[in-house]
Amino acid sequence: MVRRDELWVRGTLDESRLSQGQAIARGREIIARDRIDDRDLADKLRSDCDAEMDRLRRATASLKDARVRGIVTATKAELESTITVTMDGISVVTSPDDVAADYAALRRLRRPPTAPPPARPLPIVWRNGSAAVLLHEAIGHAAEHAHAALEWPRWLRARDVARDGRIANLIEGQPPPALRRESFRDVPLRRMTHLHFEQIGAPFELPANRIEVFLISSGTYEPLSQTISIDVAVADSIKGKKTERIPPFALRASRKEVARALIGATGDPIRYPGVICSREGQELYVGSRAPVMLTAVLR
């Protein structure tokens, strides 16, 4: 692999990293070093990586009021390019193709809170594809850990699609098909690649009083207790026709509670701008799509 990693702060380059290396597995041993034996391959990966980083820089050149981190990784199997755009502590994770739209959306969403947190828990409408993060934790990580499948709503479909096209049905408890690693130094682990959540004929009735979630700052799955935690970064409180921005808040529930609370969905899957999944110290981008979804009160 060859990787370029650059951090731009308000339009100025702050950090730049270039790394390369190879890992050879022999039985249970992995021999890794920061040189690629096959020179032709090394030249190709470096050239691919540089060309993609040029494209990434062009795509982000106009973002002068944000913190922008771009990472391009070239391997024999793939060329991956991710961009994290952060403004006022709120981030989206996107690609050169989508960065303009996602940056504009981030600017639109960035408003200070105008109301206190709701006095009591409310149903949540997960907009902007954000349900993909909730279900990434509750379904995806549970499948990675081979935890027993749960009874999810019949209208829900959950698939993880590897880059080579292999598909896992996560609802049935199939593990993600791909072994992935962050760098040549790391042990490959069974990890999610592209999550697609869909609904087929789901009910959906918008509650008059609700929270609408747009962006999430982090999510975790605790494998011992099988609980999930979600830190919501951007959300509105809706009371009848009144919409107010509320402060960031946290949710914690068991995955069984999430399964029970999932009561509706509508429309086609929406690309959620941003899941960098960290497990065993390895940070990997996971593509994420989910329709607008509705959960009953989660405490």
Add this chain to the structure above:
Amino acid sequence: MSEIYRKWGRSVRREGPRLVMVDEAGEAVESDGIFRTRALGEDLDLHAPDPAAVERAAREIESIVASPLSIERLLVSEGAVRHQFGDRTWNETARRVHISVARGPLRTIFDLAEFRFENLRSGIEALSRVGKERRPPKRIRLAEHIGTALLAFVPIARLQSAAPHDGKGESIAERLAVHEPPNWFRPSYRIRPRRAWFHLRVAPFGIVESDLPEAVALLAPVSPREIRVLCVDGRAVYPTTIPMRPIIAARPTPTWYPYGAGAFGAELML
């Protein structure tokens, strides 16, 4: 002005069942506020760490953990490193152990810098006898490997210990850890160096009473507000959460732990 740092390293790591051997060299250049790193891909003139020692340590840990306990995460490593900053060159070796052992919803975590496992044994033995959650005792003694994890958060006198080199090759002087640290910490060539206190040790005060209930294992990473621990109280063992409260006695120990830029063991009485 440019600052150039180079690092050559060889390491062996047991991660779960896998044995990972990594050779790498890299350069970090800081110039006009921009931090740049690149792999050097050079041959290394460093002795290779001993995979057998790493394997033996990992197997010893695995032999300590028996059902109904299970190893959730096991990382055992040994590394040899050469650093160069300006015209200074220096070598280091390091051992690291990170282990988490689970029983039901409980997880004990240990971070060590030696292949000696007395504290691990006592923590795991306690976990095998654990009972139900209890309120924290009025006073508690924290074992050295737990007290040291708290040193970054607690408002007690701490000293930086002397050592030959920081992340920019400067010597590290013994001094009270107050105000801004004078030395630079560089855990990897890929990470921009930051100021940090090195090899912290607690200044002793009071008397740590040996007959108090003792916290023998961390059940979660420490936070500035509370610590979650496994407590041995007579014949009882229970998980408990202790809100951060004043420390009434402290005693340093000579074992070094890999928290931050390093810290020595600290038995604390809360």
